[in-house]
Amino acid sequence: MRYAETGYNLEIDLATGNIERVETDPKMTELHLGGLGTSVKLHWDRVPPETKAFDPENLLIFSSGILNGTPAFSANRTVVTFYSPQSDLLAYPMMGGFWSAELKYAGYDKVIFRNKSPKWVYIWINNDKVEIRDAEHLKGRGALETQDLVRKELNQPNAQVAAIGLAGENKCFTASIEQSRSSASRLGGGAVMGDKKIKAVAVRGTKDVNLARGAEFMEHMKGVMEYINFRNTNPIQDVMTILSGIGSPQEMVHTDEKWHTENFMWGNARTRRRGFWDEHISKEWPRVQKEGIKRLISCFNCPQHCGALISYKDTPRYMAKCFGKLTYAMAAYVDNMDFAWRTLQRATEYGMDSFSTPQIIAFGIELYEAGILTDNDFKGAPTDKEGRFVWLLDRVARREGIGDVLADGVYYAARKIGNGAEAFDHNTIKKHEQLPLKLSTLDPLYFLMYSTNEKISITQIEGNWPQAAFPTAEQRERFVKDWPQLPDEKWKQILLEWEPRGEKGIPYFPTPDMCSEIVDWMEMLHNIDDACCVCAGMSSFCLKPPYHIHNYPKIISAATGLDLDEAGLKKIVNRSRNLHRALNNRRGMTRADEKPPADHWKRRFPELEEELLSTYYKFKGWNNNGIPTRERLEELDLGYVAEDLEKRGILKDGKN
Amino acid sequence: MAKIKKTIKTIKVDADKCNGCRGCEIICSSFHATPKYSSVNPARSRIQIIRHPLKDIWLPVFAGEYAPAECMGRDKYVIDGKEYEECAFCRAVCPSRDLFKEPDSGLPLKCDMCEGEEEGPLCVRWCLNNVLTYEEREEEVEEQAEMAEMEIGLESLINKYGLGKVADTVARMTQKN
Numbered sequence: 001m002r003y004a005e006t007g008y009n010l011e012i013d014l015a016t017g018n019i020e021r022v023e024t025d026p027k028m029t030e031l032h033l034g035g036l037g038t039s040v041k042l043h044w045d046r047v048p049p050e051t052k053a054f055d056p057e058n059l060l061i062f063s064s065g066i067l068n069g070t071p072a073f074s075a076n077r078t079v080v081t082f083y084s085p086q087s088d089l090l091a092y093p094m095m096g097g098f099w100s101a102e103l104k105y106a107g108y109d110k111v112i113f114r115n116k117s118p119k120w121v122y123i124w125i126n127n128d129k130v131e132i133r134d135a136e137h138l139k140g141r142g143a144l145e146t147q148d149l150v151r152k153e154l155n156q157p158n159a160q161v162a163a164i165g166l167a168g169e170n171k172c173f174t175a176s177i178e179q180s181r182s183s184a185s186r187l188g189g190g191a192v193m194g195d196k197k198i199k200a201v202a203v204r205g206t207k208d209v210n211l212a213r214g215a216e217f218m219e220h221m222k223g224v225m226e227y228i229n230f231r232n233t234n235p236i237q238d239v240m241t242i243l244s245g246i247g248s249p250q251e252m253v254h255t256d257e258k259w260h261t262e263n264f265m266w267g268n269a270r271t272r273r274r275g276f277w278d279e280h281i282s283k284e285w286p287r288v289q290k291e292g293i294k295r296l297i298s299c300f301n302c303p304q305h306c307g308a309l310i311s312y313k314d315t316p317r318y319m320a321k322c323f324g325k326l327t328y329a330m331a332a333y334v335d336n337m338d339f340a341w342r343t344l345q346r347a348t349e350y351g352m353d354s355f356s357t358p359q360i361i362a363f364g365i366e367l368y369e370a371g372i373l374t375d376n377d378f379k380g381a382p383t384d385k386e387g388r389f390v391w392l393l394d395r396v397a398r399r400e401g402i403g404d405v406l407a408d409g410v411y412y413a414a415r416k417i418g419n420g421a422e423a424f425d426h427n428t429i430k431k432h433e434q435l436p437l438k439l440s441t442l443d444p445l446y447f448l449m450y451s452t453n454e455k456i457s458i459t460q461i462e463g464n465w466p467q468a469a470f471p472t473a474e475q476r477e478r479f480v481k482d483w484p485q486l487p488d489e490k491w492k493q494i495l496l497e498w499e500p501r502g503e504k505g506i507p508y509f510p511t512p513d514m515c516s517e518i519v520d521w522m523e524m525l526h527n528i529d530d531a532c533c534v535c536a537g538m539s540s541f542c543l544k545p546p547y548h549i550h551n552y553p554k555i556i557s558a559a560t561g562l563d564l565d566e567a568g569l570k571k572i573v574n575r576s577r578n579l580h581r582a583l584n585n586r587r588g589m590t591r592a593d594e595k596p597p598a599d600h601w602k603r604r605f606p607e608l609e610e611e612l613l614s615t616y617y618k619f620k621g622w623n624n625n626g627i628p629t630r631e632r633l634e635e636l637d638l639g640y641v642a643e644d645l646e647k648r649g650i651l652k653d654g655k656n
Numbered sequence: 657m658a659k660i661k662k663t664i665k666t667i668k669v670d671a672d673k674c675n676g677c678r679g680c681e682i683i684c685s686s687f688h689a690t691p692k693y694s695s696v697n698p699a700r701s702r703i704q705i706i707r708h709p710l711k712d713i714w715l716p717v718f719a720g721e722y723a724p725a726e727c728m729g730r731d732k733y734v735i736d737g738k739e740y741e742e743c744a745f746c747r748a749v750c751p752s753r754d755l756f757k758e759p760d761s762g763l764p765l766k767c768d769m770c771e772g773e774e775e776g777p778l779c780v781r782w783c784l785n786n787v788l789t790y791e792e793r794e795e796e797v798e799e800q801a802e803m804a805e806m807e808i809g810l811e812s813l814i815n816k817y818g819l820g821k822v823a824d825t826v827a828r829m830t831q832k833n
């Protein structure tokens with residue numbers, strides 16, 4: 001019997017309509033665990049590196065993780081993997097919600113799509129019965145609307161449905177996959193789904209997921225539960241509210257947005273508006289936020305309240321989470337929350353990433369104001385900034401006129417438009433729009449995170465280490481006192497010595513060696529979450545989380561029957577992480593690509609930055625070009641990867 | 657029949673606090689697995705969350721009595737401007753739908769208040785949003801035949817014919833109805 005996992009994948013060839021239930025090799029679980037880990041392996045093995053996002057060979061994989069469907073709190077991520085049309089690398093956006101557990105109960109760990117369907121279809125997975133169904137009648141429907149239409153058509157109120165909207169149908173590079181209150185948003189998964197002509201994937205399962213040592217597993221869960229209760233009643237002191245609790249950012253609960261609105265940039269990551277959160281706004285925005293929220297909701301098996309059902313005035317109902325509540329208003333320089341709720345509804349039904357999309361539109365409007373785009377491009381646009389912004393959003397989702405160019409994202413649009421537009425592309429890394437943040441002094445930890453992670457999106461790399469030094473020694477003492485999640489006591493000393501400025505402050509402290517260890521640790525935690533499909537909000541993305549390196553091996557062992565200790569678990573995720581890197585190296589990624597935008601910090605330190613990167617590469621076992629060495633690969637049982645990289649001339653003499 | 661004193665065990669549901677996480681379904685189904693906690697399957701849970709997210713319905717419902725036939729008259733409810741069939745929130749194990757039936761055998765499920773668990777109902781403890789509150793009260797009731805009788809009856813059938821056969825027959829009958 002297989003434990004925690006089902007031991008079966010669903011293989012669907014969209015061109016022929018062939019559907020197969022394929023037993024997986026238990027050895028793969030031992031080597032890569034599950035979720036992102038085993039998915040990376042499939043992409044490495046089965047998709048040639050020359051494959052482009054919209055080639056039929058590009059695999060689109062919806063995967064559960066090793067802990068989905070078990071009683072592990074907050075294990076509800078679905079990780080979607082594909083070669084991205086935007087970065088041209090292996091992307092892995094994740095969504096919360098309810099889909100992956102349902103897939104497990106239907107008896108599958110992953111759904112693997114290959115080739116393209118000749119006409120619009122949706123997939124219906126109901127335990128052993130799997131059908132490809134006609135979806136021509138759903139074409140043009142909203143991403144959220146489609147989920148209910150599919151449930152109704154199937155007469156299956158409990159089916160979980162992931163769907164794309166118009167943006168996905170039109171292969172916009174920022175198209176998301178929407179599901180319940182969640183979405184897999186970044187890097188164009190919706191576009192790849194649209195390219196394959198899959199409008200939706202619906203799943204319902206009523207089978208068992210087995211646990212190897214259930215009683216022991218529940219004992220560990222009791223501990224996790226107690227800690228969740230403890231953290232929910234004892235927020236961390238001395239940090240801003242948004243960082244004080246557990247869960248993904250509690251953006252639906254919290255109404256005080258002084259920090260986001262005054263520290264994040266408005267427009268095309270352009271303007272910082274100090275003093276924005278004034279007397280009037282600080283009453284008005286919370287009022288409108290509360291007016292829109294009908295109920296606070298969670299993902300599968302999670303006690304938190306990161307999401308909300310939004311029922312705002314005459315706007316059709318939808319569900320929201322996270323920072324999406326602010327991104328559209330801030331990108332449009334619109335000082336009211338009414339605009340935010342309305343625009344987010346529209347964008348959610350279109351199925352668009354609410355981080356990238358607002359920046360793309362703000363970028364378009366900047367180009368217009370700079371005279372690079374003309375009245376001709378904006379023919380028919382309203383003249384007020386609200387109307388113009390929404391008009392452009394519509395053009396992008398529909399790929400009409402200038403919207404067609406912008407729909408490829410800032411990087412490609414800038415190059416297509418030319419005429420100086422490239423200079424306005426000032427917030428992308430590896431062709432992908434980043435958080436709208438512009439800061440003063442280089443932060444060595446963030447420099448490494450921005451530059452090197454395969455996620456290409458900072459929010460999914462950081463987490464366990466405080467974002468900044470605590471101002472007073474007393475605060476530092478308080479923070480380290482109760483920090484069981486740390487892998488090593490010696491790190492407490494780093495935090496105690498770390499000061500906001502001066503010799504023991506950024507950019508020179510923590511030192512490159514310390515930074516390497518800390519960043520590697522944070523990244524590793526994310527990779528464990530990604531293999532388990534546990535929400536990073538309850539683990540790697542927050543300070544002092546319920547899941548950490550000391551309890552994870554026990555939890556995973558009790559669930560799967562694998563006998564894992566900390567070193568064993570680390571080795572597995574390092575293996576998958578290095579395979580992922582090699583895969584991206586094989587697609588052309590090198591050191592030259594690993595750099596944050598030039599204006600991300602005002603004060604840059606080129607020599608130090610090079611030293612940071614070189615030190616970190618070395619720590620990782622990568623050569624100076626950011627490619628895993630043969631030695632490192634062999635250590636991780638990835639000799640076959642070294643061979644492949646050498647054969648292609650990517651890895652030379654086992655070193656460069 | 658004579659009046660007797662009886663401890664009524666109830667779980668109070670404060671549905672407004674429910675965030676729809678389905679944690680209660682998970683713990684109920686794993687507690688009732690054999691061996692205990694060896695598997696999870698919310699479809700076997702004796703509590704089910706009736707979910708209509710966009711209609712703002714997240715309603716925990718406990719498996720109630722077995723109903724041999726479906727109701728004759730069915731009322732309608734209007735909540736938050738939306739209309740629902742009465743069946744939408746009913747806790748009976750009824751031939752008109754699959755709710756509260758073992759997915760493989762079709763046998764009825766019933767909330768047993770986690771019999772045998774010293775610390776009381778698991779779903780109550782596992783719901784971290786305080787939606788579910790366990791309450792006990794004494795009541796004078798007519799002495800009457802308990803549902804447990806059906807279980808005894810079933811057990812005798814199972815002893816005689818084996819679980820598989822009984823399950824198959826029930827499943828077949830359910831389908832016919």
Ligand code: SF4
Nearest residue numbers: 247248299302306535
């Ligand atoms: S912490 Fe928030 S985002 Fe994470 S699983 Fe829970 S409800 Fe979902």
Ligand code: SF4
Nearest residue numbers: 674675677678680783
């Ligand atoms: S565990 Fe509580 S909050 Fe979660 S679905 Fe059940 S009743 Fe609702």
Ligand code: SF4
Nearest residue numbers: 684767769770777779
């Ligand atoms: S009280 Fe026990 S048997 Fe009843 S629904 Fe809750 S967990 Fe299930």
